Amino acid sequence: MEISDRIRTRMKELGLKSVDVTKAMKVSSGGVSQWLNGLTKPSGQNLLNLAKLLKTSPTWLLSGELEKQREANVSNDGLSQADIYEHHSPLHHDDVEVPFFEEVELAAGNGFTSMLDSSSKTSRLSISMLETAKVPASSVACCKVVGNSMERVLKNGAKIAIDTRKSAIKDGSIYAIEHGGMLRVKYLYRLPFNGLRIRSENEDDYPDEELSQEDAKEVRIIGRVFWQESIL
Template sequence: MFSPEALKKRRTELNISQAEMARQLDITRQSYFTWESGKTKPNGQNIERLADILGVSTSYFESEYKIVETYLRLNTVNREKVEDYAEELLTVQEESNVIQLYSIKVIDDIELSAGFGESVYDESEFVEVFSDIDYSYDIATWIRGDSMEPVYVSGEVALIREGSFDYDGAVYAVVWNERAYIKKVYLEEDGYRLVSINPDYPDMFASAEDNPRIVGKIIGHFMPVVRG
């Protein structure tokens, strides 16, 4: 890979200005500047011309040049030390790049419907899934259906913070007529209006006579990284 740092370093060592380099290369100063700034890189022919002007080999401009040059000057024993150390550094780097996963227990037999609703059971089974974000929540359950797309996608986990109705337009988990829903909720005089994000789905009205219950507000949602 072409190294703009190596180009600038060598030019500076020889006390050659960018304008003089551009003149010898028969290009504009701006074009030359883009090479040193890393915005563009010279083609093979121009790399050969740079090497000729600066008195170096074409490999000098490769970003790995300094490492390779130093390595080749080492004796066998020291080369082995370098190789061992490089392996240690690589191992540490790979370990530091491991993504930490956080366990989330999802209610597996109650699905918040993003469609027509699912039955609600008093006793629940849980399944363990994992996220790369450490969420703070009270209840986690599945989203099924497409009425809340494109924001809430079927197969995602919905995270609920338990509580009562807060304000119009927030997304809540609602239990109504023994079915559980995830909807935008609006308080009406005699009940709740449940609104889908997907315009293909009509609004629903949960009458106060049916005792609809706000389980809590949806405070997050994600597609599991791994399912246990």
């Protein structure tokens, strides 16, 4: 069975037509037709989006190796809906374990590295998703968004993945930070004289916080958010 056969199979199982795929993915009808006829293969973001639409994983679309039960449990970018589990749960060959934190409060003064080592839970992420994002598994941590301060882009309860290598601020990107002993997920902007602006998506309820150089020193950047779980 080729990738075109697997695409058609999942479309039939889900009751989807070519026009549905075209509209949902915002791609040309000709492109979808080429996928279905085996003339070309979806790749990159198109592959990830197609896997999400077909409720399967990029790996299964490409190789057909994943079992049917696993397909039904996979959502955004190959992340399983039941992805939080204890240390000794079996690991699939296309998965990798990364530290996961449910609590929003961090112990003030403790280094994030020690937290990674002591995490009692892990999150299962797709290796193919991480390869597409070009983030090594050793640099990834996951946590859960709590509250509505970022609600238009990050839903309350959504799981996010953080690239812990990215500690240099790129204005307007979303970062996980430790601030006052709390884990916070916010937009960051640099200000003159090494100041820092912390911005929420929900600006009406959570106005900007502008920190002086001295106060900004109390903010520790854990990493930049590069993936989020899809929540209906």
